[in-house]
Amino acid sequence: MKITGTKLFSILGLFAALLMATLLVSCGGSDPTATPTRTPASPTFTTPAMEPTQAMEATSTPDSANTESSMESLSGTIAIAGSSTVFPISEAMAEEFSKQNSGVRVNVASTGTGAGFRAICAGEAQVSNASRPVKQSELDTCAENDIELIEIPVAFDALSVVVSPNNDWAECLSVEDLATIFGPDSHGVVTNWNQVNPDFPDVGLRLYGPTTASGTFDYFTEAIMGEGGAHRGDMDLATEDDPLIAQGVNGTRGGIGYFGLAYLAQYSSLVNAVSVENPQTGECVQPSSEAVESGTYQPLARPIFIYVRADLLDENPEVEAFVEFYMEEATALVPEVGYVALPQEAYDWNLGRLASRTTGSVFKDVAPGTPLNTVLDRLQ
Incomplete structure (x- = not known):
């Protein structure tokens, strides 16, 4: 496939081409205000002492009513840990898979992307959810334990910046505005909205977002500040429990936070989405499926992933069967x-990578917001 420098592709077409190019080298519309049928776990606001991982844990248990209709005579337990962004996709897949494979128990825990990689590299999980690409240091940690990972992109996300419904001024923010709000140099210094823009009112900033273990945190800091981990530390709330971010932003007029597109859809009654100014075009773009597909929501559109242990697939057919099911059902469930x-x-190309046990990462060195045609040129 030949990519010219002047030809413009949609982001999905480019992504498909990227996967094809990788496979050859290795050889082996959702409205943000609409509530999806499958939704992230509802917050338990009455139990503030609950740990985030407890609040966002799901276990898919065998359904005795489906025993006779199981597609395969599979058995075992699959442990999935990691990203809260990917959690609702993997939770939905686990639920549907167990309906057809009653002997398999699939446990899905939301622990943050970094914690998910630590778990899979320690042999505590077979699959990790990730809202950013794996880091080389994480691949090295896995290798020290004789564990290799297969990288499987599963969806696109629009990392969404949200404010209180009572905020009537921050309709569109630039990358520079977001860096002023969340950047490390603003710690203890930028505390009011009128410090972000003198046209904004005299209202205190209240900041909500993920923890430093989160892939969303890593992606946001790289995309907005240009450096992973570059973020102010004086957040009002940092949590892996995304619904609590929505609740926090909702609770104060000056609140602002960020999380994945699925949570924006689920909690649209609590928060308003902020348009982000595209640095290339100057256009203010709302986070949405359409904006992701058109390639206009930059630099906060991103692929999200699962990673699978290649070393145990041959001896654990239930894991491979689950990932195959994930790919076959993704078009409908995502x-x-x-x-x-x-x-x-x-998804078919992902299945080829799974079958050929192709390990390593295509995406680990790709900077957020990099045009995918540039990535394609690099890989050919």
Whole structure:
């Protein structure tokens, strides 16, 4: 496939081409205000002492009513840990998979992307959810334990900046505005909205977002500040429990936070989405499936992933069967959850990578917001 420098592709077409190029080298519309049918776990606001991982844990248990209709005589337990962004997709897949494979128990825990990689590299999980690409240091940690990972993109997300419904001034923010609000140099210094823009009112900033273990945190800091981990530390709330971010932003007029598109859809009654100014075009763009598909929501559109242990697939057929099911059902279930599905061809290519046990990462060195045609040129 030849990519010219002047030809403009949609983000999904580019992504599909990226996966095809990688496979050859290795050889082996959702409205943000609409509530999806499958939704992230509802927050338990009456129990503030609850740990985030407890609040966002799901276990898919065998359904005795489906025993006779199981597609395969599979058994075992699959442990999935990691990103809260990917959690609702994997939770939905686990639920549907167990309906057809009653002997398999699938446990899905939301612990943050970094914690998910630590778990899979320590042999505590078979699959990790990730809202950013794996880091080389994480691959090295896995290798020290004789564990290799297969990288499987599962969807596109629009990392969404949200404010209180009572905020009537921050309708569109630039990358520079977001860096002023969340950047490390603003710690203890930028505390009022009128410090971000003198046209904004004299209202205190209240900041909500993920923890430093989160892939969303890593992606946001790289995309907005240009450096992973570059973020102010005086947040009003940092949590892996995304619904609590929505509740915090809702609770104060000056609140602002960020999380994945599925949570924006689920909690649209609590928060308003902020348009982000595209640095290339100057256009203010709302986070949405359509904006992701058109490639206009930059630099906060991103692929999201699962990673699978290649070393145990041969001896644990239930794990491979689950990932195959994930790819076969993604076109239907990913939009239902609230994210943007890849083309079916991309999921088919993922199946090829799974079958050939192709390990390593295509995406680990790709900077957020990099045009995918540039990435394609690099890989050919």
